[in-house]
Amino acid sequence: MMKKILSSDQIYINRSKIKNSGRGVFASRDIKKGKIIETCPIIKVPKNDISNLKNSLLVTYFLYFGKNKERLAIMLGFGSIYNHSYEPNAKFRINSKENVIHFIALKNIKKDEEITFNYLNTKKNEKLNNPLWFE
Numbered sequence: 471m472m473k474k475i476l477s478s479d480q481i482y483i484n485r486s487k488i489k490n491s492g493r494g495v496f497a498s499r500d501i502k503k504g505k506i507i508e509t510c511p512i513i514k515v516p517k518n519d520i521s522n523l524k525n526s527l528l529v530t531y532f533l534y535f536g537k538n539k540e541r542l543a544i545m546l547g548f549g550s551i552y553n554h555s556y557e558p559n560a561k562f563r564i565n566s567k568e569n570v571i572h573f574i575a576l577k578n579i580k581k582d583e584e585i586t587f588n589y590l591n592t593k594k595n596e597k598l599n600n601p602l603w604f605e
Contacts (some may be wrong), residue, residue, distance in 0.1 A: 472569060477547070479509040486553055486584060494553045494584045501579040507560055508573045510549035514566075515542045533562075533571070545571055555586035562587055 482499055486494030495522070502505055512533070532542050533549070542551070543564075549571060559579050563572045579585060 472563035
């Protein structure tokens with residue numbers, strides 16, 4: 471039986487102050503370190519479905535995961551709106567069994583602060599094999 475997933479009243483979407491980012495996700499109240507910010511349902515995309523998507527704008531909203539980033543999912547909720555930072559205040563954890571992704575505060579987040587996570591889990595100076603699409 472599937473667990474209920476509740477919408478989060480801790481966040482909202484607004485214009486990001488991060489250069490070339492468009493929209494972003496912001497805290498509507500203070501969020502403590504370690505707390506789940508949002509639980510987003512995910513739709514796993516089968517490998518044979520991705521060939522037609524490579525030239526689509528939607529490819530920039532996918533989450534690549536798996537040991538070698540060989541799997542891909544679409545995040546629902548605000549999941550695809552969170553912006554990247556090399557100094558993030560949140561991380562994500564995938565629960566494949568329940569087909570959800572949890573965004574979790576890495577540190578205390580203040581009301582109206584933008585919530586970001588590191589898309590690649592690397593430091594800014596590290597050599598990237600797969601650079602971010604917008605870099």
